[in-house]
Amino acid sequence: MTVDALLSNSKQLSPDEVEWQLIIDAIDPAIRSAVADMVENHAAASVEVFYSTLLTHPEATPFLSNQIVNDHLHSALLRWLQSLFSATAPDLAQLIATQRRIGLVHARMRVPMHVVMHGARLLKNTLRKLLFEIFLTPADLSTAIDYIENMMDLAIEMMSREFVRDLQKEIETDEAYRLVTLGQDVTLEREVQRAALLDWGHKILLAICCNAPPPLPSLESSGFGLWLNHKGSLLFPNTMGIEHIRTSMRRIDRVLIPALSAQVPPDTARIHELQAQIEEIRFLMDDLFKESEALESGRDPLTSTLNRRFLPTIMAREVAQSLRREVPFSILMIDIDHFKSINDRYGHTGGDAVLRGVAEKLISSCRTSDFIFRYGGEEFLIALVETDIKRAFQVAEHIRENVTHILTQPTGSSFSVTVSIGVATFDGHPDYTHLIEDADRALYYAKAEGRNRSVIATDALASLPQLQ
Amino acid sequence: MTVDALLSNSKQLSPDEVEWQLIIDAIDPAIRSAVADMVENHAAASVEVFYSTLLTHPEATPFLSNQIVNDHLHSALLRWLQSLFSATAPDLAQLIATQRRIGLVHARMRVPMHVVMHGARLLKNTLRKLLFEIFLTPADLSTAIDYIENMMDLAIEMMSREFVRDLQKEIETDEAYRLVTLGQDVTLEREVQRAALLDWGHKILLAICCNAPPPLPSLESSGFGLWLNHKGSLLFPNTMGIEHIRTSMRRIDRVLIPALSAQVPPDTARIHELQAQIEEIRFLMDDLFKESEALESGRDPLTSTLNRRFLPTIMAREVAQSLRREVPFSILMIDIDHFKSINDRYGHTGGDAVLRGVAEKLISSCRTSDFIFRYGGEEFLIALVETDIKRAFQVAEHIRENVTHILTQPTGSSFSVTVSIGVATFDGHPDYTHLIEDADRALYYAKAEGRNRSVIATDALASLPQLQ
Structure with missing residues (x-):
């Protein structure tokens, strides 16, 4: 059949x-x-x-x-x-x-x-x-x-x-657990584990000083050690910090403590090394918590635009939606012209002010349904949902005109900023990296043609032979 | 070769x-x-x-x-x-x-x-x-x-x-985006989209009253409609609410607006229906935001123990760690005895107080590296990391003795609470549901044997013929 x-x-x-x-x-x-x-x-x-x-x-x-x-x-x-x-x-x-x-x-x-x-x-x-x-x-x-x-x-x-x-x-669910736990209990968690580490440090010193009979309690089986292996590694996956702490922990448990418990009176140099390792772990743990705060914020702290790591999430979804619902989808790749010389001339504070200023213009030029990413140092990517190439070019030109204005410095000096923009629209290819490459190529062409302009990807493609 | x-x-x-x-x-x-x-x-x-x-x-x-x-x-x-x-x-x-x-x-x-x-x-x-x-x-x-x-x-x-x-x-990354966005901008997001919906409602009424030439602006292509299709569906995946809003939106765009724009003067009943649909969407949207807040909290609001949906995350990780590091791992399945009659006699306030009281005892009996879940109505599951069966039984007995105490009601009345506990330890089977089934069986046996006791899974298994 x-x-x-x-x-x-x-x-x-x-x-x-x-x-x-x-x-x-x-x-x-x-x-x-x-x-x-x-x-x-x-x-x-x-x-x-x-x-x-x-x-x-x-x-x-x-x-x-x-x-x-x-x-x-x-x-x-x-x-x-x-x-x-x-x-x-x-x-x-x-x-x-x-x-x-x-x-x-x-x-x-x-x-x-x-x-x-x-x-x-x-x-x-x-x-x-x-x-x-x-x-x-x-x-x-x-x-x-x-x-x-x-x-x-x-x-x-x-x-x-x-x-x-x-x-x-x-x-x-794993990721939700991680983020929910990080979001809610993270300060308490840090304090509790700092205290647990100190508590163990106190106990071990006491045992050494009082010449307690072996085996002395290991750090790995302490409240802190268990937390690190069972909760810490879940909260901070894929970070080197956890591995470094584990290395210090192993050194303490397998080298320092056996050596200290074997010798009476204990070797002062070894005790100092033990103390240094505990300090090291405390330092590494603080770092872990700090790093994760920065990573979880999701937005670039300077410009309040979206973190680039979310680009795959958004692009894959929007491309799939365009295919399924047959609605247009366009992106803009925006680069601040001569940013290096702005930085050289006005310092990083000046550069940061320009980045913030441009980001504000981008946000005010877009709808709440669009997505604005910090793509690179002085580069932004905007995903314009349900927008065809013609409209996308209009948005690009609106942004370009809006940005070309005089930024006044706190020092009184002022200077003008321009941007170059590559415009590309979804052409049916299900891999979104093709769309980004199109916009990138158009941006490259806009730069090569003298900057302060918006260029559509297909036009750039048609003109490519002239570039060579 | x-x-x-x-x-x-x-x-x-x-x-x-x-x-x-x-x-x-x-x-x-x-x-x-x-x-x-x-x-x-x-x-x-x-x-x-x-x-x-x-x-x-x-x-x-x-x-x-x-x-x-x-x-x-x-x-x-x-x-x-x-x-x-x-x-x-x-x-x-x-x-x-x-x-x-x-x-x-x-x-x-x-x-x-x-x-x-x-x-x-x-x-x-x-x-x-x-x-x-x-x-x-x-x-x-x-x-x-x-x-x-x-x-x-x-x-x-x-x-x-x-x-x-x-x-x-x-x-x-998808899940991180969703949670980060929900965590940070959710109140603002809700207000902005409420306003966007009202704004469109105002415009459409104005267009109808002034007899504006068709096509009238559709809700789907409005700021609110775009947000719903591109951001709302990302923030609230797998929820029926989004689908209900889409249904209302389609009814407005495909039935009500064409009908209203075809008739002069507009049909009052249709205008009322339009208004009702907009209200319905607003109501559904508020619900979405409220639901997601409850879902994202991760903990049971009554007892502050972990939400059961994180059980797979924790169990799969702990079982894998036991296999890899060859450390023991045990769980307790805890059920409050005669909970139904407590509820019947003292009402839900009394029942809630008992749940909270038992949860506090569980939390105070465990280490910070253990995981305590609300498993069912009056059931809790505790994952005891790096704990063998002997120690797990001791923890169970400690909990049982701790719980068996007099709870004083705000009204002055008091009553005693007991729990039954099933204890099971990881036996090498890589599917964690086997471990949970073992603990469940032991709990069943503890109940059958007269309640207020802790039973180890293997003992329960050996005694099973007596049960029949």
């Missing part, structure tokens, strides 16, 4: 079920039965090969161990293979539900999808070899290989879809 | 390069050359089949169109196929870089991975059929099929890894 026939003939089949039905319809029942026998006879050995190879995969080790494989996974994979290649026609709804559940469990366990695909590839290689031994006519062999490849691949596709969906939800 | 031989023989090969080299080493140069010829001759037709099928895939339509395929994707896929199956040995580093770049672009464009896998499956089916026509001995056929399947699958694996990595970063 064709896809259309399947979809129209039986109202009960969902699009997912149609996918499976197409594969199952293509196979002769006798061949399916032979494949089922083969899987039944060789599944255990195939699963053995599968896990012995996967256990050596570097990205599988965080969640795979011999014990987990033996206790849970070996029998689960066996059941999965047998249900996928059963001799009788499978219950499609159940088949789909199984693949989804596996995808969901993998997302919860953070088993990377590509590791699962790697495992499936190994299994397919093993099963394919067996098919060559069983099926002797090319026609039967071809059908059987198609059957095995498509059943396995479709199962992995469905797992993958569920995996990505669920992972997305989990990552959103 | 084996994996080990490859890794030790040539220091230059990375683990990824070894994967490719193994596939390439397994194929005879003559067969590789024949496959390369075949791909060269049939690639264009295969790509044609690929896109004509993929263009009907429901999840491919948001980013695939005939124009995009013809302008960009067709030739890109052709080049990809030819480079993957070249007659000469490929540059491995470049091969890997290509797959990664594709994965990254797919993540940026939000092309779902399973759609790519679906396309690859179609391509493999086409190529496999061709192989059966070319290779006549089973040995050659087997080698050629292995080669094509493994090259394609490994390419998809590498894309997948990059895709998930990059998607993760993008989702984090």
Whole structure:
């Protein structure tokens, strides 16, 4: 049956079920039965090969161990293979539900999808070899290989879809937890952990001075150490600071404390080093909290425009919305002319005043539905939603005229500022970096043509030969 | 060559390069050359089949169109196929870089991975059929099929890894943008958009009263409408409120305004309906902002314990850390005994006071590195980091004794509260739901045994036959 026939003939089949039905319809029942026998006879050995190879995969080790494989996974994979290649026609709804559940469990366990695909590839290689031994006519062999490849691949596709969906939800929640916790409790958190660190420092000195019997309490198992490994690393992911603190902590626990507890009276130099390491940790921790405040603000503190790190979020959404709703979408790439010489002449205070002044003009020239980013040192990017190229050029010219004014310095001196603007509109390419490149090229052309002007990307493109 | 031989023989090969080299080493140069010829001759037709099928895939339509395929994707896929199956040995580093770049672009464009896998499956089916026509001995056929399947699958694996990595970063940034914007500008945002809605309402009434020539300005293209579609939907994703507002907006733009502008003098009933719809939108918008405030707080307002929605974040991390660092991890599932009768007897104020009182005892009994969740109505879950089962049971008993005390009501009446506690420890299973189920079972047993007690999951399991 064709896809259309399947979809129209039986109202009960969902699009997912149609996918499976197409594969199952293509196979002769006798061949399916032979494949089922083969899987039944060789599944255990195939699963053995599968896990012995996967256990050596570097990205599988965080969640795979011999014990987990033996206790849970070996029998689960066996059941999965047998249900996928059963001799009788499978219950499609159940088949789909199984693949989804596996995808969901993998997302919860953070088993990377590509590791699962790697495992499936190994299994397919093993099963394919067996098919060559069983099926002797090319026609039967071809059908059987198609059957095995498509059943396995479709199962992995469905797992993958569920995996990505669920992972997305989990990552959103992780990030929400991090930001909510940072936003609410961060000052209290910092004070509590500063105190916990000092408390441990006090206890350890006391133990050393009083010659307490070993083992002395380690910093890693103290309130501070536990917080760092379990909450700190969640609040400040991907930062070097946490790693530096861990290094100091290890030095204290594995070198300094054993040395101090072994010697009576304690070595004064070692005690000073211990104190220095504790100070170092305190300093690093303060830094962590400070850094995160700056990072979480989302806006450039000088100009109040959006932080560039949010550009992918906005551009991907707007491009998708343009495609889906068929509304226009344009961007402006704006660069302050001769900014370096302004900075050289009026100092950084002058430069900062210009940046603030230009940003104010940008904000007042745009609607509340537009997005204004600080793109680089003296560069801004504006995303103009539901705006065609003609209107975008008008906005650009309005901004350019608005900016070209006299900025009065607190010192009384004044000077004029101009900007060059590249204008580009969404042309249907789903990768937003193409749009940014278009605007960049137009801006480059505006600069090359003498600055203080707005240039449309397509015009710049048409004129490009002249540039060379 | 084996994996080990490859890794030790040539220091230059990375683990990824070894994967490719193994596939390439397994194929005879003559067969590789024949496959390369075949791909060269049939690639264009295969790509044609690929896109004509993929263009009907429901999840491919948001980013695939005939124009995009013809302008960009067709030739890109052709080049990809030819480079993957070249007659000469490929540059491995470049091969890997290509797959990664594709994965990254797919993540940026939000092309779902399973759609790519679906396309690859179609391509493999086409190529496999061709192989059966070319290779006549089973040995050659087997080698050629292995080669094509493994090259394609490994390419998809590498894309997948990059895709998930990059998607993760993008989702984090999306969520950060949303929360940062909600946290900072939300009150201003609400006021500005309320005003924008009123402003449009005023303009449209004026236009109707003055009998202005059509077309009258639509709400969707007003400042408010643009904000709703471009920023509101980003700030409040997955909420029904946005959809309800869109429905009202469509009714206004497509039914009410055309009707009002067609009739002179305007129909009073229609004007009243317009006003009612605007009020409805204002009401829905206020609701959206209010809801989001509650949702973003992260903590249960009554007990100040963590919102249950963060449970997956914490449990997945702690289970992974236990596996990796080989430290123990235990949880307590705590239920207030006879809570229903407390509520019945003392009313909701009494019930709330008990919940708050118990939560305070939990917080004071735990370390700052532990996590306390409101799990259900009268149920709490505590994640005790780096804590073995013996210590966890001690904490449970400490909590139980601490809670069993007399709560004095503001009215002067007093009553005693007890809790039942299920205690479970991480046993190596990477899916944290197993751990929660263990604790749940132990709690059930503690209840069945007469309440006001702590029960360890393994003990509960051993005693289960008695329960029946």
